[in-house]
Amino acid sequence: MKYMMTTIARFLVLTIVFAACNTEKKENTDNSADTSVAASKPSVSSKRTILFFGNSLTAGYGLDDPSQSFSGLIQKRIDSLGLDYKVVNAGVSGETTSGGNSRIDWVLKNPLDVFVLELGGNDGLRGIPVTETRKNLQAIIDKVKAKYPDAKLVLAGMQMxxxxxxxxxxxxxxxxxxIADKNNVKLIPFLLEGVGGxxxxxxKDGIHPTAEGHKIVAENVWEVLKDVL
Structure with missing residues (x-):
């Protein structure tokens, strides 16, 4: 009887040990599988940001869809080329360089890698002294450089x-x-080349490009921007 009890006890111990080993093996297999799946997942890298900071031209005033604006068309070009950039349209209709200088601090709260400055057209149409426009454009550039010293800057030129x-x-x-020469930034000589006039x-206002006009403007921008990206 004593021998039988001992045998049963040994059998129970072996059963428990065997079950524990199987459980540990399954857990290790599951963990390995989880690790393998995790390793196989591609890492998602955040896209770099191109910020277009301007007035109604950037905003796409009068268009049926913002994607028809030159900045929207630039995003489509970037996507078609598989470049790792996203475009942020920070255009505000009626914006002057003074207004832009007041607004830029808020805009710079979000990180950026490329900054395209398109302001001054409304200054010119209002006859604001060139010295004032110069001061405001320089102030905006200074703030961008101070906050994001590694960012690349592009200045969109305008004519009256x-x-x-x-x-x-x-x-x-x-x-x-x-201004471009002074700050060593890329210059789009005339944003509305081939469109203005x-x-x-x-x-109908004779100022804001149509959807077809924005296609040409986008080419003017891309001609300079492509070397920056």
């Missing part, structure tokens, strides 16, 4: 119609190149 007077239009035209490429 002859109706603003030869002296004013001449000073305004030179303004953008001088072309009736069929502008809306």
């Amino acid at each position: 119609p002859p109706s603003m007077g030869s002296q004013y239009t001449g000073e305004f035209r030179k303004l953008y190149k001088e 072309e009736v069929k490429l502008n809306q």
